Amino acid sequence: METGLMNHQGPGEVFVHPLSNPGAAGICPEMLEVAEEANRAGDYDLAVEIYSSQLQDLPQPDRGLCLRKADSLARAGRISEALESYCTAAAISKLQPHELPLLVETIAKSLREKELGIPWTIHGQSNGGTGEDGGEGVFLALEVLDLFSCRLCRCLLHDPTTLECGHTFCKRCQDERSAQDCAQCKAKAPPGPSPQRRINVVLSGLLDKLFSTESRARRLWVEGELQWKNQNLKDALDKYNAAVELGKSNAGFALRSLPTYSSVCGFQAITAVPHCHSKAHYLKATALTQASRTDEALQEYFLCVALKPDWTKVKLEAQKVISTSAQTLLATLILCRLFYEPVTTPCGHTFCLKCLERCLDHNPNCPLCKENLSEYLANRGYNKTLLMEEVLQRYLGDELADRKKIHEEEMKELSNLNQEVPIFVCTMAFPTIPCPLHVFEPRYRLMIRRSMETGTKQFGMCIADDLKGFADYGCMLQVRDVKFFPDGRSVVDTIGVSRFKVLSHGQRDGYNTAKIEYLEDKKVEGDELLELLKLHDAVYEQANSWFTSLRDNMKSQILSHFGQLPTKDPDPQASSSGPAWCWWLLAVLPLENRAQLTILAMTSLKDRLMAIRRVLIFVTRKRPR
Structure with a gap:
């Protein structure tokens, strides 16, 4: 088996990590040879698939296989997945510097092409562009800085503050405006007194890291302006001098980080073209390494390799830093999720x-x-x-x-209203019947929000069960409207849609879920249908008579909450859940939940009508005279 270091001198030379246990059951030498051939041919995704399948067949992960898979992922540009595989290998045994050349090379290549916008070079030969000492860096720098420029003062953002509409300006620029609406999108500020603007912590930190010199220069210039306004001319002069001196170290950025003030003590922003110095990054990286600031040092080493791809010494230094702190560094890179929205x-x-x-x-x-x-x-x-x-x-x-x-x-999984239906455990709900809910528990706030985000606007309602957590039958509810209160509570207006049977109980992020199947009434024909129609008409008349005989105050309460008794259906089998008036009657009849649940679970309209008739007979006899 090949075991040499990859020299990065040609596409056919591949470093192969030795296996921890070459004779382990599940490892197929022939398939590994296919994977190595795939790597040499540039089909890195195929190699990843082979290594993944081999790892799945092992009772314990093999360190060598994990490293081979990580290298193939790195070659394919799938850096986050590669880091995860390197982490798996590091958990088995500490990573060695010679095992990480591909990781360093790939990250540096990505940094050069995506972050710096400079073409990747191999052995001094560029694939295009102006090279390390050209002027391309200035134009890139100005483009980057344009993104981080305040749309009011046109300079590098200073103490960035983000408005309610999402746009960002210098805090001082926004505070000094007479109008508090957004200067970019014209969105109106909230009514009331002008809010106290706070600095956007993440963006402020990002500016300090990306443009440390420029941010310091900008801060000094702003301080100089304040001194100038207060007629402290000597202090203002000192601040301006310091800002311009900082600008000299990176004059391209100075074009935008400092305004041009020809009338202030004779100052003007520098206009010389800067150069990218890989040696400066190397010296900084060395100092940071000696200070045990390994994460910052690693960033500088990557910048060195990005600016000078054939600098072997720096690659080896970067590999040493990664291997020294692999367990903590790689775990951090994997576990931190990127901002989303x-x-x-x-x-x-x-x-x-x-x-x-x-x-x-x-x-x-x-x-x-x-x-x-x-x-x-x-x-x-x-x-x-x-x-x-x-x-x-x-x-x-x-x-x-x-x-x-x-x-x-995640949204696709959450929108599957069969496999993992969110369940609100509260009260009985019925098809076609309104069911207003007061939502205050954190788990149900999340559940309602997700049902709205997925677009389904539906969730299941079940009553509680002492043994299973919630009953085996319930009703899907459709959200019609949500009203939020200042403290986060909400009133949710829902209506019953369809019945279901619970096949399995589950949980997700604190709320209950269920795998379900929907219930439909069994249809009948011929003589059975004639008998059903007769029974349907008779029970409806009985229900109407009972409701008409109620006291006015009871009728008013029912009407205010549930509305009028629905009209009799010409075709009681038209809906899969049967006539709407049956569910209206079940909701208003004085029945305990378990009895209502039994009727909800019925898939025979005839059985449901007969059950309702028995209840009507019972409540009519018990009514006080």
């Missing part, structure tokens, strides 16, 4: 919309700073933070697409 709270913190909603189901405070968000919850102004959304789409497009795919799969 990011929203920013009034206190300036950013979360995935769904994560924030679930937190607010339990507590109206910010999950990070604990500031009360009751007003935010009441307004439900969950608009996406558009700048964060654009950053994700532009620079993490593949990862965002994967995150979206996961979300869509």
Whole structure:
């Protein structure tokens, strides 16, 4: 079996990790040879499938197979999956530097092409572009900075604050505007006094990391402006000088991070073209490594390799850093999920919309700073933070697409109203009958929200059962309207749709679920149909007579809640659940839940009519005279 290091000198040379147990039952040498041939041919997805199938047949994961699969995933550009496979191998035994060249190479390639926008080079030969020392970096930098520019001052965002509509501006620029509506989309500000704007914590941190020098320069310039307004000219001059000196180190960014002020002490922004210096990143990486700041060092090493792909020494250093902290670093990379539909709270913190909603189901405070968000919850102004959304789409497009795919799969699973139907355990519900609900428990807030998000707008209603949790029969409810209260509670207007039988009980995220089958009445013909029609008319007249004889106050209560007794159906078998008036009568008759459940479960209209007739006879005899 081949066991040499991959030199990255040609497409046919493949490093093959040795197997932990080559003779283990389930490992097929012939299939492994096919996988290696697939790698050499560039069909990395096929190699991944082979390694995955081999791993599935083993009682315990084989470290060598996990590494082979990880390398093939890395070659295929499926970095997140590759990290997971490397993590599995690291859990068996610590990763060694020589086992990670493909991971370093792939991440650096992705960083160069997607993050920096610079073509990938092999042994000094570029596949296009201007090369390391060209001016392309300036134009890329300006494009990136345009994304992070305030639409009011046209400069790099300083203390970014996100409005209710999702657009982001400098806090100072927004505070100084006389109008509080959005300057970009013209969305009106909420009524009442102007809110105290908070800094968007995630975007502020992102700016500091991506443009550390430019952010410091921008901050110094703003401080200089404040000193200038206060007539502290010497202090203003010092601030401006410091800002321009910082701008000199990266003049391309200075074009946008600092405004041009020809009238202020003779200053103008620098206009020289900067160069990307891989050596500077290497020196920084070395210092960070010595300071045990391995995650930051690794980022710098990747930038070095991205800027200079054939720098072997740096690749080896990056491999050493990964292997030294593989267990913690790789686990962190895998477990942190990418923002999806990011929203920013009034206190300036950013979360995935769904994560924030679930937190607010339990507590109206910010999950990070604990500031009360009751007003935010009441307004439900969950608009996406558009700048964060654009950053994700532009620079993490593949990862965002994967995150979206996961979300869509979850929604598809949740919208299956047979396999995993959400069950509200509360009261009896019947087809065609309104069933208003007061929702306050966190689990049911989540359940109702999901039923609306999936578009089904349906869930099951069952009564409680001491042994199983909920009864074996119930009724599907259709949401017609939802009214939210400031504290997160809601009143949900629903109506019964169809009956079902529970095949299996389950749970999901705290609420009950069930696999179900829908119930339909069995239809009859000929003499049986004639007998059924006669029985139907007779019981309807009996029901109408009973309702007419009720006291006015009782009739008023029934009418206000359930409406009028439905008219008699010309064809009582037209609906799969039978005549609507039967369910109306069951809802208003003084029956205990178990008796109602027995009638709900019947699939014979004749049996249901006879049961109703017996109940009517009983309540008529018991009525006080």
